[in-house]
Amino acid sequence: MTAGARSWWARRSLRLRLTAAAALVIAAGLASAAVLLVLWLHASLIQGLDTSALQRAEVVAADADTTPAGAEIPAADHGEVAVQIVDRTGTVVASSGNLRGRPRAFFFPASRSSTPRAHTVHGIPVGENGSWRAVGVPAGPDGSPLTVYVAVPTESVDQGLARLTAGLAVGTPAVVVLLTAVVWQLTGRALRPVEVLRAQTAEISASDLGRRLDVPPTADALARLARTLNDLLERLDTATRRQRRFIADAAHELRSPLSALRTRLDVAARHARSPETRALAVSLLRDGERLTRLVDDLLQLARLDDRPRIRTRPVDLDEIVFTAVREARHRTQLPIDQRAVGAARVLGDADALARVVRNLLDNAVRHASSRVTVSLHTQDGTARLVVADDGPGIPAADRERVFERFTRLDDARSRDTGGSGLGLAIARDVVKAHHGRTLVEDNHPGARLVVLLPAQEP
Structure with a gap:
């Protein structure tokens, strides 16, 4: 993130940043869960197809010795299945009806383990030539070995997963939006006490430091913050009152001697014996009047700061x-x-x-x-x-x-x-x-x- 982007992000509201972070986490979590669900379901369904193919192959292999050459192997009850029995030379001995007359469709060797591995094959000339899951198991006597191939189509699995993916692609964003809206409401409710404290603090002026904030009835960080702010307001109120009282008292005490000084200077100006003395007395009288106005202004400000009484x-x-x-x-x-x-x-x-x-x-x-x-x-x-x-x-x-x-x-x-x-x-x-x-x-x-x-x- 660039410095400009970080600065822009830092200027956003706390509620917006918390909601955006939660939305990203929710989106990442739901997307991951959706991907894992599709992968797990795909693996589970494919495993089911492999099991079905193996069971059908074992059934066909059990009767392979008695199956005449060129015979048609009956289809399974559970749906379309492709079956071929191939001899050691690669010649198709028997097949299901959907592969009758077709050349050999499977070329991987038979697995002789207890759990044969299934293969994904394509190009089987049945239906729309989609993908199939095929297994090959050995059959027949040792002198004339045969290989039984059974394949089941994955079309139903692919279609089901496609519908599920489409549903998740539509539903996941909708759930993210819904949960984001819920987070927005919850963060707003959680931050409401902070907004109340901010509004109450904004209403406190320099002339009204006696007000206090409402302490939330909880034992969390907000309650501790409110009590700390109230302690700060108490200290500010005490210091401000002391300062205003000093200014008011000093201004009040200065008024009497200033008034007496002005009176004496006025008398001195009226009864001066020389022009120089008269000019000095008049100049000092003007300075005294100016000082009196300053004291009156200070006293007025002290009264306004204390609590304006209008x-x-x-x-x-x-x-x-x-x-x-x-x-x-x-x-x-x-x-x-x-x-x-x-x-x-x-x-x-x-x-x-x-x-x-x-x-x-x-x-x-x-x-x-x-x-x-x-x-x-x-x-x-x-x-x-x-x-x-x-x-x-x-x-x-x-x-x-x-x-x-x-x-x-x-x-x-x-x-x-x-x-x-x-x-x-x-x-x-x-x-x-x-x-x-x-x-x-x-x-x-x-x-x-x-x-x-x-x-x-x-």
């Missing part, structure tokens, strides 16, 4: 967008176009969705060159929110990576826009918790960040 109720998404745009206009001088915002109602958490819109607007404002455009409409049961900018855009290779945590593209790093790299990650997690999707499209120039959420029927 308060599901009808929410007017367009009102959330209008509010977020008004707040964003206080933080930037760039124009934000909201004329394409239409009515849209979804089921979800208003605070969490407001966080999504704010994060998308903050991202657009940081990267826009001259304007930001916001649109919202409902189509085919889906609310589509688009926040677009005319900045450098997002390369196709990075459109999934921008939603990863602490991801900042090279352009954002060079501009030092103050983003923490967590805003889009939080937006995607919140949208995913609302059974929606986030994606990036081209804006020519710039980028379009799209949020798709299931819309509520009016």
Whole structure:
């Protein structure tokens, strides 16, 4: 088998490979059994013909002394038999009716053992000149020895074996197909617990590590595998909870001193005695605000990872967008176009969705060159929110990576826009918790960040 064939075979499902292997074994076994059956039956039937021919030859040999020359030997009761009695010179002394007047048909010497060996002969001028099984036994007195030849046709054996072979040629593939189907069903049933474990494992997310797999009520490898996976999930759950608790506690503890620091820096900026001191205080205040946003984002992510608590109720998404745009206009001088915002109602958490819109607007404002455009409409049961900018855009290779945590593209790093790299990650997690999707499209120039959420029927 070539490397390509081995690679293709390795990619097939375990059920298919087991069934194919079983089908090959079944086919080889049944084919071998069929061949052995035909060979054994052929040998058994030929042996029966040899026995019949020998018995008939012994009967004829017993009466050979009294059989007159040229006499016709009566046929056997069990069917067509060819008989000739030949003297020492090779002259036919007597024969059965079907060989009457025919020349000598047998030329092998008579066997003088207690179990004469039969011969397969052809060309006997009887019937369709098929094959015969013939024996030769000595007869007559020592002074005038004779040889009795008796042959029986193999036509019935050949026809019976031909019918049997044809039946096996049709029946064996049918049995192979039937048994293969049975093996397919049995392997599917045997592998069903594995599929159940796989499906349960696939349903466990990073925020739901407390779930466990169902252990089969057996004492086999599947039960041991399920228990091993449950132990692994337990260790992962413990380590993840410890990490999330640390992040949440650290972020919570940092909020108070950061708030106090910002207050003092604000006071220092207002009452600075020199321009240099005022500029330093303002710069430190901006850094403090940036650090505060980072701590808030970390705390939000810790809460989302722990177990998203989404308060599901009808929410007017367009009102959330209008509010977020008004707040964003206080933080930037760039124009934000909201004329394409239409009515849209979804089921979800208003605070969490407001966080999504704010994060998308903050991202657009940081990267826009001259304007930001916001649109919202409902189509085919889906609310589509688009926040677009005319900045450098997002390369196709990075459109999934921008939603990863602490991801900042090279352009954002060079501009030092103050983003923490967590805003889009939080937006995607919140949208995913609302059974929606986030994606990036081209804006020519710039980028379009799209949020798709299931819309509520009016």
